Amino acid sequence: MKTIIAITLMLAALPTVAQDIGALTAETKKSVLPLAPKVVAAMQEAVAEKGVAGAIPVCKEQAPALIKEKRAETGWDIRRVSLKTRNAERGTPDLWEVRQLADFNIRAANGEKIDTMEKSEIVNIDGKPVFRYMKALPVGDVCLKCHGPADGLEAGLKAKLAESYPHDQATGYTKGQIRGALTVKRPL
Ligand code: HEC
Secondary structure: OHHHHHHHHHHHHHHHHHHHHHHHHHHHHHHHOOHHHHHHHHHHHHHHHHHHHHOHHHHHHHHHHHHHHHHHHHOOEEEEEOOOOOOHHHHOOOHHHHHHHHHHHHHHHOOOOOOOOEEEEEEEEOOEEEEEEEEEEEOOHHHHHHHOOHHHOOHHHHHHHHHHOOOOOOOOOOOOOEEEEEEEEEEO
């Protein structure tokens, strides 16, 4: 009898949680996702106007600045992470993020579209519920100029990257791979 009550209570609780995740996901996406196309557009523009080496500040300063602005506006923890970082100080994923990034790669290998690939979950951090959201960032044409195979990178760019990022792991990508993810943490 106890078991039945427990199961009934669990089932009764499920739809609320699901609904919460749905609403939280929608709200988070609405606020955070416009950042990604903004960065891509700025990148395309900068590469066209200033050349590849001249466009480094878009990924180095402009993208982090846009994220910082959004953090201030929302109070959420928002970052860019990758399994192969250029700037490990900013872009190293935590354990939950590593798991999702690995899972994104598996999902992509199984044919899922990267453009819409995402993950939402309510997790416990230090005994408190936290909503976590991650959105895959696909490698598009413009990204290859700085994240493509190392031997194909422009010489001037290579020198600049080597200077700023001696431990750069973020090359060798091909179009349609997952470069990393936009990640959001919201304490509930
Ligand atoms: C002009 C060169 C350039 C181009 C083009 C470029 N990036 Fe980057 N990318 C960088 C640099 C430099 C960093 C390191 C930024 C930092 O210091 O935080 C970086 C970092 C990143 C990071 C953070 C994780 C890490 O590796 O440190 C992501 C995610 C990323 N880039 C995705 C992209 C995507 C997606 C595109 C295409 C839309 C792209 N980049 C195009 C130069 C570039």
